[in-house]
Amino acid sequence: MNKEGAIRREAIQWLKFRSDDGATPLDRDEILDFHFEGEPFRLQPTQTGIWKPRGFEAALSIVTVFRGPKQKRPYEDTIGNDNLIRYAWRGDDPNHHDNRALRSAMENQVPIIWFIGVGMGPATFQVVCPVYLIAEEPKFRRFVIAPVDDEAFLPRETGKETEIQETVKRYLSRETRVRLHQPVFRATVLRAYETHCAVCNLGHRVLLDAAHVVPDADELGIASVVNGMALCKIHHAAFDSSILGVSPDHRIHIRRDLLEEIDGPMLQHGLKELHGSKLMKLPAKRSERPRSDLLEIAYKKFLEAEPA
Structure with a gap:
């Protein structure tokens, strides 16, 4: 393996370790900690979105900058x-040096790193x-990305669809959801809630989920911070099963039959005593709080689950 390949492989392994295989986002200073053979080595660009270190034949990494809700990025991913x-x-320009660097990565099927703000x-x-x-896709001036492991089968476009190609496309679509959409959604939501549960203010990342207000499988569900809440695992399960609801005014509601039930301290203190109270944690930026229309949809679902 040449030096470029060795750096690429070691950088990917290091980032997977430092981020707990993508579970924990990293700040720019943490990313700058990478060293190769005892020397610091930059893994991401400072001014552009595409990074090809000096001496490399292909791009090493790409960046998608962070923008809050309703803010546009310089180059929008689609x-x-x-x-x-x-x-x-x-x-x-298809021959811009950055585009050539990406094309080289595609043609040589070398892995790259994606930093998503x-x-x-x-x-x-x-x-x-x-x-x-x-x-x-030159017509649209863009590349197609698949977040897959090295051993995954990577298809080449042949111009003719086959059953195998369709199966691979479904696999890649699923991998994109699991390895890209879900982790990015989680990281964005937990950051907005400062890694605390919206309902009970629990602050341990390992016990927190990024819950969709409206399920992303639903046509109305959107993978955005405004369609999310940071919830601990108990309250996430209670929310998804319509045991716990949140009205558009950010009040917590517990299903009526649960309020009448007698059980242990978790039911009493973890659910029943929260009925009627306000969410304990919301994003500091109003633009990142759950959208009222999405809360209304979820709250209607909660009310419909109430026993007759």
């Missing part, structure tokens, strides 16, 4: 009909690696 992510060229102050990134560029 999702195709196959549910795979598209990453835009830099500019319009999930917060500012400090700049914090969800690390998704390895990812592969599996196709280019």
